[in-house]
Amino acid sequence: MNGMFQNLLHNYEECVSVILFCIGFCMLLFDRNLLKKVLGLDIMDTGVFLLLADRGYIAGRMANIITDGITDASYYINPIPAGLVLTGIVVSVSVSAVMLSLTVRIYREYHTLDMDALYLMMSEKRKGGRV
């Protein structure tokens, strides 16, 4: 147990990424504004990316650009998380673009971004449709 707390102190950067993830998660689920929800999802994304990149970092080594012809692996950090995160960043932008255009359409239909008002209006619409 003591070792675990020691480890948590050493892994403070990963702890920050977990906290970022949780902030984004709370924004996504608590905030009633649809735009803030999209922002929360983006923050969640960056939390995940930070965790991935932290796992690839090795203290005292260089970035993955081969300099001076040294091809020894013990000089460079791990390239795999960098490649994964590079993919993820671009995908997260396209996800937020799709979500923002959905938000615009919802606003045009209902004239509100508030989740509770949307919920009430939608349930009423459903009832109206049934009758």
Added chain:
Amino acid sequence: MTIFRILLLTGLLVCAIATACTKKPMQAVIIYMAYSVIMSVVWILLESPDLAITEAAVGAGVTSILFFLTLRQLNLIDRDQKKKKDEEQEGEHE
């Protein structure tokens, strides 16, 4: 270097919490831009310059532009100013 790193991470946390706590979407988007810029410096410290360039161009640039455009589509920017302008115009007509 560790102190700089900790400062940056604190900045990240503060920006994230501020984004969550701001009521106006416009302010939240601007704070999110700052968050992305800090994030790109963090990538440099993590020895991933590829990620830093991509985050600065995509995260801080294009995403924020998309958010601003959405706000504009929803008429959430400068609503008060526009109202004022409309009132002035009406006054001129009279």
Added chain:
Amino acid sequence: MNKKDTFLRRWLRGEVEFSALLAEPVYPTPEEAVPYEPKENKHVAIRTLRRSRTGYRAAVTVLCIVFALFMLLVIGNLPQYGAADAPTVNEVPQRYVEQGMEETGAVNSVAGMILDYRAFDTLGESFVLFTATCAVTLLMCAAPGKKKEEHVFEAEVVRYDNDPIVRTVCKLVIPIILMFGIYVVLNGHISPGGGFSGGAIMASALIIYAIVWGEDKASRTIPKKAISLITLCALAFYACSKTYSFFTGANHIHSIISPGTPGRIFSAGLILPLNVAVGFVVCCTMYSFYMYFRRGEL
């Protein structure tokens, strides 16, 4: 042959009218919109909503705390931050770094990895971007033939091309940004950067142009057909240039094109053209996102 007309059959015969789907319904302007008032059982509905919201909040809080504790537990048992003997530092990254330059010819091992060893991954990502563009097109597309003045929520159009400061600075800055974007794309295998970041930088130059000189002029300068053609050609080129690994039994490490001298611009085999293709796809995607959000059409 009077079978049931399924949607697929009608679609295959070309009888399905998609323009009705694409057409934008006429929305009331915010001033005309009737403010929302629950008609029946207003108090009951609001009370139910409040009660369910309290339960929802409690559930989410518990979920979030459990989530956070679990993840912190995992992190407490991870190997130390920055340790060189972590299990993730195994033979795979070693191979990518030590033999990557020899096999792919790329000085930047990340570029060599994502565009050569794992090129299918990046192809899938380009298609994610393409799909996102399609979705945004469907959602934001203005009705065909509809005039721009009727476009509902368009705030008053602010043009900056009469402002001498903005115009002069933009004339100076836009070519530099575009140049930097092209530089980042072309040097993707030598220095940090590559298709994704360079494409986004080029797109930002185009977006500045569209902001300052107005969307109409931008869409005349960069026509809709050019954007779709470039995206299509880039994606098709990417897909075709990586198909040869099917014939070599997915062993596309030994490329037909020689890697060349590492460090030169024309080296690294297929990585340079693939970077250019990805850059074009990203640039067109970001620019068309802007145009659809701003104008409703390309």
